[in-house]
Amino acid sequence: MKKIAIFASGTGSNARKLVEHFQQHAHIKIALIASNKPHAPVLNMAKEHQIPVLVFDKKKFTDTDSVLPELQNHGIDFIVLAGFLWLIPEVLIRHYPKRMINLHPALLPKYGGKGMYGMRVHEAVRAANETETGITIHYVNSAYDEGAIIFQKSCPVLAKDTPEDIAAKIHVLEHGSLPMVTERLVRDLGDRVLG
Ligand code: GRF
Numbered sequence: 386m387k388k389i390a391i392f393a394s395g396t397g398s399n400a401r402k403l404v405e406h407f408q409q410h411a412h413i414k415i416a417l418i419a420s421n422k423p424h425a426p427v428l429n430m431a432k433e434h435q436i437p438v439l440v441f442d443k444k445k446f447t448d449t450d451s452v453l454p455e456l457q458n459h460g461i462d463f464i465v466l467a468g469f470l471w472l473i474p475e476v477l478i479r480h481y482p483k484r485m486i487n488l489h490p491a492l493l494p495k496y497g498g499k500g501m502y503g504m505r506v507h508e509a510v511r512a513a514n515e516t517e518t519g520i521t522i523h524y525v526n527s528a529y530d531e532g533a534i535i536f537q538k539s540c541p542v543l544a545k546d547t548p549e550d551i552a553a554k555i556h557v558l559e560h561g562s563l564p565m566v567t568e569r570l571v572r573d574l575g576d577r578v579l580g
Contacts, residue, residue, distance in 0.1 A: 387571050388416035390439075390461040392469035395503075397427025398556060399467035399488060399563050404434050406564035413571050417459045421446065421471060449476045456480075463571050466525060467563065470502055473525050484574065485525040488563055490555045492537055493521040497530030507548035507555070515542050518551060520558045522566050536566045 389407070393400045397418075404415050418431035419439040431438045437459065445451045453476055456464075464477075464485040473485065489497060491506045496518075501509070510518045519539035524532035540554045 387413045387462045387574065388460045389413065389463045389465060389567065389571065390417040390419055390456060390459065391415060391427075392419045392464060392466045393427040394420050394422045394425050394470060395427065395468035397425065397430050397468065399559050400427050401430050402560045403465065403467070403564055403567060404430065404436065406568070408434075410568075413568065417456070417461060419452075421469075427468075443471070446471060447474050449474070453477060453480055463567075463574060464525075465563070465567055472527070472529060475527060478525060478527055481525075483524055486522055486535065486567070486570065487525050487530070487532070488559060489521045489523065489530055490552075490559070491521065492517075492519040492539060493523060493530055493534060497521075499529045501530070504548055504552060507551040510542060510551055511546070511548045518542050518555065520555060520562065522563065535570070536562065538562055 391400045391403055400418060407413050407415050415436055417437050417439055418427060420428055421441055423440050428438050439455055441452060462484065464481055466487040478485065491497065491510065496506045496509055517539045519537055521534055522536040523534045526532040538558050540558055542551060
């Protein structure tokens with residue numbers, strides 16, 4: 386069984402899609418949901434599904450001897466960042482090379498980097514009068530939103546679309562793509578491990 390940890394600090398709609406997608410999976414399971422927000426709605430969803438949770442503050446997160454051993458205790462093979470905003474410490478990046486992905490609500494390299502998250506992204510897309518936007522799934526490295534791009538999908542931005550309309554379109558793309566892309570990556574991981 387390959388085990389995935391999801392890092393999320395928001396409502397966790399993408400985390401829920403992942404949980405539902407892998408619920409009956411024979412070889413892949415969501416084994417941990419981690420958050421820096423003790424009251425994040427995503428943690429209630431984890432409890433509903435009897436998925437262990439890990440909550441940390443900034444000190445614990447950046448402490449080299451803390452989060453990694455917890456992930457190892459849960460046997461985590463792969464990490465998905467879905468609405469997680471902190472920069473990932475080097476120790477985790479080193480330990481999960483090509484085994485940690487982030488979901489970003491724009492077509493990187495546009496509208497990425499520190500401070501570019503959530504509605505800020507969609508407001509910037511609107512302000513620039515873009516005619517399309519989309520989602521990016523990329524590997525995580527030590528700079529915000531700069532790891533190698535794995536998958537992108539775009540959608541049109543209409544002149545009448547508000548940032549909220551754009552956000553809704555983006556969520557549809559995310560929900561439709563993240564579980565499938567995650568499954569493919571984790572399956573390939575299994576193939577590599579088995580040789
Ligand atoms: C998603 O739009 C994702 O692209 C971004 O954070 C958002 C999380 O949304 N990184 P949700 O909490 O999964 O609804």
